[in-house]
Amino acid sequence: MKNLRLTGERLITGAGALNALSELTFTRALIITGGKSMFRNGTIHRAETLLSPRGAVEVCHGIPANPTCADVEAGLAVMRRFAPDLVIAIGGGSSIDAAKAMLLFYEWPALNFDNVFQSTLPQKRTKTTFVAVPSTSGTASEVTHVTVITFPEQQNKLAIKTEALRPDIAILDGELCMSLPAHIAAETGMDALTHAIECFTNRSKETFTNALAIGAITGILQWLLQSVEQATPESRQKMHEFSCMAGMAFSNAGLGMVHGISHAFSAHYNTAHGLANAVILPYVLEYNRQDAWVAAELDHLSHIVGGDIIGQVRALAAQVGIPACLRDCGIAEADFERDEAALIAGSMLGSTAVNPIPMTPETIAPIVRAAYYGN
Ligand SMILES: [Fe+2]
Numbered sequence: 001m002k003n004l005r006l007t008g009e010r011l012i013t014g015a016g017a018l019n020a021l022s023e024l025t026f027t028r029a030l031i032i033t034g035g036k037s038m039f040r041n042g043t044i045h046r047a048e049t050l051l052s053p054r055g056a057v058e059v060c061h062g063i064p065a066n067p068t069c070a071d072v073e074a075g076l077a078v079m080r081r082f083a084p085d086l087v088i089a090i091g092g093g094s095s096i097d098a099a100k101a102m103l104l105f106y107e108w109p110a111l112n113f114d115n116v117f118q119s120t121l122p123q124k125r126t127k128t129t130f131v132a133v134p135s136t137s138g139t140a141s142e143v144t145h146v147t148v149i150t151f152p153e154q155q156n157k158l159a160i161k162t163e164a165l166r167p168d169i170a171i172l173d174g175e176l177c178m179s180l181p182a183h184i185a186a187e188t189g190m191d192a193l194t195h196a197i198e199c200f201t202n203r204s205k206e207t208f209t210n211a212l213a214i215g216a217i218t219g220i221l222q223w224l225l226q227s228v229e230q231a232t233p234e235s236r237q238k239m240h241e242f243s244c245m246a247g248m249a250f251s252n253a254g255l256g257m258v259h260g261i262s263h264a265f266s267a268h269y270n271t272a273h274g275l276a277n278a279v280i281l282p283y284v285l286e287y288n289r290q291d292a293w294v295a296a297e298l299d300h301l302s303h304i305v306g307g308d309i310i311g312q313v314r315a316l317a318a319q320v321g322i323p324a325c326l327r328d329c330g331i332a333e334a335d336f337e338r339d340e341a342a343l344i345a346g347s348m349l350g351s352t353a354v355n356p357i358p359m360t361p362e363t364i365a366p367i368v369r370a371a372y373y374g375n
Contacts, residue, residue, distance in 0.1 A: 002206055006248040007143045008130075008168040013241060015233060017173040018043070018133065021050040026086035026129065030079060031059045032099040034091040038135060041179040043090060047133075051088075058082050063091065066157070066270055067098040068150045069113045076102045088131040089167075090176075092188070093139025093148075093273075096132045100147035100165040103130055107164070113149075121162035132167035135176040137227075137239040138188025138274050140195065140247020142170035150267060156346050157263040172244055174237030182228050185239070186320035189224040190278030192216065192243035193313070197281065198256040199249040200301060201294050201356050209253040214304060216246035221305055221312060228320045257359055258284045260352030261368055264343045269331050278322040279329060283371045285310045287357070294356050325374025336372050344368055 012020045029051050031044065038044050044059060051057045060078045063071060079087070079102050089099035105111050107127045111119060132142035141147070145166040150157045177185070196216035199209055219242035227235035261284070262276035288294045289310075301309045323329050327336070336343070344365050352359050 002252070004208055004252050005145070005163070005166070006252070007170060008166050010169045011143070011172065011244070012169065013172040015173060015175050015237060017171045018046060018176065019050065020169075020171055021047055021088065021131070024051070024054065024086060024129070024131070026055050028056045028082060028084045029086040029088060030082050030084035031057065032063065032075060032087065032089045032095055032102070033059065033061045034063045034095045035061070037179060038091055041176070043135070043176055047088065047090060063095045063098045065092070065094050065272065066150045066266060067094050068152055072098050072101040072105075072149060075099070076105050079106045084128060086129045086131070088133060090133040090135065092134070092136040093141045096134060096139070096141035096167070097147040097149065099130070100141070101149055101160065103128060104160070104162070104164060116160055117158070121160070121164065123163040125164050129169070130167045131169045131171065133171045133173065133176065134240070136180060136184060136188040137177060137236070137243035138191035140192065140244050140251070142167055142172070143244055143247045144251035146251060148263070155342065156267045156349065159350060170244065172240045174233060174240045177236040177240060178231065178233065180231070180236070182231070183321060185231070186224070186228045186322065187272050187274030187278060189220060189227060189239055189243070189274070190281070190317060190320065190322060191274030192239070192246045193220045193224070193316070194258050194277040194281050195250040195255065196220065196246040197285070197309070197313070198258055198351070199246065199253045201285075201288060201297055202254045202256060202354060203293070203356055204354065205249070205253040209249040212245045212249035213253075214301070216242045216249065217301065218305060219245070221316060224316060225319055254354040255351035256284065256288070257347070257352040257355040257364065257367070260350045260355070261347040261364070261371065263350055264346030265326060265331070267346060268339055268343060269335070271326070271329055271331065275322065275329060276326070278317050279324070279326050280371045282310050282314050282317070283367055285313065287367055288355065291357050326372045327374065331372070340368070
């Protein structure tokens with residue numbers, strides 16, 4: 001038996017969907033966002049204008065890429081002082097993930113980063129309504145029950161998972177993505193493709209997640225290049241929706257070792273998550289293909305997409321400007337050689353546990369090396 005959960009209460013999608021903020025009921029609304037882009041393109045001002053007739057509004061900004069425990073704690077202090085009953089995360093996956101962790105510690109003050117991984121986590125928020133408005137099309141954090149936080153001292157990224165983290169309302173407004181630079185559209189789009197393919201090759205998938213994964217894979221193969229090269233409103237909205245579908249799929253079925261390995265590299269070198277995944281994905285698929293079940297699934301997928309799926313992934317990655325190996329992503333060879341043992345140990349964490357082929361440090365080591373050197 002499977003207990004599936006695809007979204008929170010509502011998913012509002014389409015150009016102009018941000019206007020739904022004007023229908024929310026609240027007393028104190030806290031907007032959590034990243035750096036400058038959402039201010040520059042007018043989204044934060046628009047959100048404040050939509051919300052302010054209904055209650056007090058404050059903006060907490062400055063969430064960086066790959067948010068750390070310290071970033072979460074800084075935002076948590078703002079949240080505790082302002083005491084919102086509505087939290088709206090606007091921005092990339094980092095802003096939404098940071099907001100999720102803040103909300104968890106805000107509603108349950110006994111929880112913190114020292115005990116969260118040993119605690120039985122609560123399932124349902126009651127103090128706040130949580131709205132997620134993504135401005136990139138990759139993590140699908142707007143529909144998932146997961147937050148990924150960077151722990152600089154351990155040089156790793158770890159996921160916290162519980163239903164209490166899933167946003168109540170997800171707003172998919174492709175207009176927010178129109179100012180997204182091409183390379184970010186490429187990297188986040190390849191992250192979404194990785195989610196869909198890792199889910200498709202995860203043994204826990206069933207009929208619903210399988211269909212969502214196939215829909216996302218075919219959609220991303222069709223629309224990502226246009227989204228990167230031309231940034232048309234239609235392609236940006238489509239990528240937003242296919243990324244979200246991939247999130248619905250993987251948050252129920254799980255991922256695989258692409259994410260395990262990429263988190264290790266991102267934690268060491270701050271490599272962008274989508275970029276690392278995009279580079280690692282074909283190496284992992286080639287390895288996992290030795291398993292008969294994976295091979296049959298990939299053959300089926302190749303039939304659906306009209307050509308070898310690994311070849312199509314490599315071709316799309318090259319077209320959108322993804323390097324062929326991690327050495328070409330600005331990670332110096334001396335650093336890699338120095339850190340290799342730690343990278344292998346880090347790669348064994350997280351989603352590697354649900355890779356379709358069970359991994360050991362000995363079997364994952366050549367894949368880490370291949371993804372770095374490109375052979
Ligand atoms: Fe991802």
